[in-house]
Amino acid sequence: MNKTVMDAFEALRGLEDNMTLMLGGFGLCGIPEKAIQAMHNLGVKGLTCISNNAGVDDFGLGILLERHQIKKMISSYVGENAEFERQLLSGELEVELNPQGTLAERCRAGGAGIPAFFVPAGYGTEIAEGKEIRKFNGKMFLLETALTADFAIVKAWKGDTAGNLIYRHTANNFNNMMAMAGKITIAEVEELVPAGELDPNCIHTPGIFVQRVFQGEKYEKRIEFATTSD
């Protein structure tokens, strides 16, 4: 089953204004930089983006924010982006903040057909407002609901033509769960190989979750905070 497409533009076929997207990555690590650039070029608008972070001013989701292509963000931490903060304070941008583990689990639940589940995170805080609260074994929990997306866009290290994906180091993060939760899931990979070349025991995302895969060219993979010991 060959799911290869030529490039980010072919992968994004069907993307329309006002759609809901999931985008993998933590900070700038493991973000689908080619698909984000393509969406910037396409100029699609009114997007709801589910992404742990919002990029920086000139890279990652920051470039979509800068063009006002994003209507709403569902994230856990958006602190590295001055334009984000400006749009939010001015009311141009809507944001829904989720505890990071809740966000991760909501994506997994969306992919796994679990409409809702209980977690302790946020009990007693403003996150709990309007949510069902229930006690289990003497501890309080909130009911959280699943997230899905019109397009889930993920970035992997290696992929095969059947859509199987392997991530490298901490560039996995949200990519694996988001891949499960897209009506259409796009994977961009640094290296695309024929089906059969990846070790079937070492697949992070089985191909069934991925509808389109392409190999990106010349990844920038920008480092946010280069901390060294020398």
Add this chain to the structure above:
Amino acid sequence: MNKTVMDAFEALRGLEDNMTLMLGGFGLCGIPEKAIQAMHNLGVKGLTCISNNAGVDDFGLGILLERHQIKKMISSYVGENAEFERQLLSGELEVELNPQGTLAERCRAGGAGIPAFFVPAGYGTEIAEGKEIRKFNGKMFLLETALTADFAIVKAWKGDTAGNLIYRHTANNFNNMMAMAGKITIAEVEELVPAGELDPNCIHTPGIFVQRVFQGEKYEKRIEFATTSD
């Protein structure tokens, strides 16, 4: 952090009558055969065993059933075991049947600190009796609760001294989730290597979930139905 113990007996230290266990495996594939044999030798009784299946008459959990060491099974399919059926019909054994995916998710939830979650499996059937039912997006779901165990006992292909585990082929099945859900998790492995020798990108069960690991000798790995094309 060296979690190596000498053998199944040392791994089972602290196991007492009437405890709740999780045991990995699907049919006879990926079962912790050394730990099961050791429990048979120890003669521990009154066990509640959470395991997808119940082994066959003379292998796997069947050998504990035969000695009447099991009080209750929580399983999805127990059909390959005549002694099981006899004890159940005679009232000697209690059994709670769960849909297989629900059982898998209940174990994962136990390990992941999620006390309850909604699934569609079993709606409209006797499995739904006494369970909360709720509609999401026009479809009906049951509220299912997490499972944990005093000991989770799993079998892996390779493990390292830090408790990291890699399963082979379909011998993963329930092992990965059950490893997450044990107060004490014991892993028996076919090959135990020093920490640092397994590829950190290809670990199925991170070592944090495993408290004790040992290398078993001479695995029988019995085949339940040897079907061939020649």
Add this chain to the structure above:
Amino acid sequence: MSLDKNEIAKRIAKELKDGYYVNLGIGIPTLVANFIPKVIEVVLQSENGLLGIGPFPIKKELDADLINAGKQTVTYVKGAAFFDSATSFAMIRGGHIDLTVLGAFQVNERGDIASWKIPGKMIKGMGGAMDLVASAKNIIVAMTHTDRKGKSKLLKECNLPLTGVSCVKRIVTDIAVVDITPAGFKLIERAPGVSVEEIVEKTEAPIIVNGDIPQMQL
């Protein structure tokens, strides 16, 4: 002539489309794999943790770590992936499987299915069947039209414990292809040489027969 197991499987294989991810249950459904048209590509999922089931192994390649959900030894194809049971049922529950084929004791006219328990007689458990029928977008049941005593298995109401409700879309039996519609059972095809009258007679519930009913093409 009523169909044999292989012919039922062969008929069901015609339901497969290129690019489908398919879960085949134990028994007749497993045989469907032998009749997948060569011009299409279909990936078989096994709920014990394999995407990309291959044919049975040759004796020399028997591998205790490589089985299907029926605990039979299998092989895997190029592009296969292994995973744990939670991920496997995430695929199933999450609606990622395009077609599920499974056996049944009874199906009623609303698409309820009974397939896992005969009270007082059989207590093997539901395995993954309840998850599959509660989640799949497209469920085909493979079974004989009547039981060994000649009693219809297509009923107004199931009298055995249910596996799931309002889920079966189509039934392929040894004598007919029957759809479940909002108005009840509807006859779609008849087995070669089997009359519409015989099918109606062997179906306990009312069955809609509209116009000429074509013979199955096998």
Add this chain to the structure above:
Amino acid sequence: MSLDKNEIAKRIAKELKDGYYVNLGIGIPTLVANFIPKVIEVVLQSENGLLGIGPFPIKKELDADLINAGKQTVTYVKGAAFFDSATSFAMIRGGHIDLTVLGAFQVNERGDIASWKIPGKMIKGMGGAMDLVASAKNIIVAMTHTDRKGKSKLLKECNLPLTGVSCVKRIVTDIAVVDITPAGFKLIERAPGVSVEEIVEKTEAPIIVNGDIPQMQL
């Protein structure tokens, strides 16, 4: 003398026990890693998907795919494992982490913590902090005793939005170690040269002082 950041981290490092899995938050908590006693083994978890954080890399080994939860480049130790965010928070939520150290704006006498939001000023988000404080068995807060304006951060009631309730077990500040007990704050240790009176004065809420309060050993 009040402690500097490194001294606070050094004091917290004394809370580590052999075999602990530890999550260190951004800021002062991250510094704790530099003071882990050599005689014990501790594994550091990073909620973005790494168990077994190593020291910062040398320039030649900088790797964009290898960062901690503060988005700083790191390395990994022998026996490390990488995983996705859902698995990472399964570790955290499931109670598999032995100790969590994080910063805070305010802590109240019941162990409620405010650490993520200053209304009208800062809207960066809670990241993983809410998951961590709601789940950890053992939470130590590292912070200065007072804010820049000299206002106490150990309060009867937090006036900033909460991150979690009844969760903090111990606070290590620049002048004291304070436990949260059912009866409220309790002074455990004082920084070298800092008087009990100064600590009591800089703590807005009542603080229990029982007998002689020892100086911290650093």
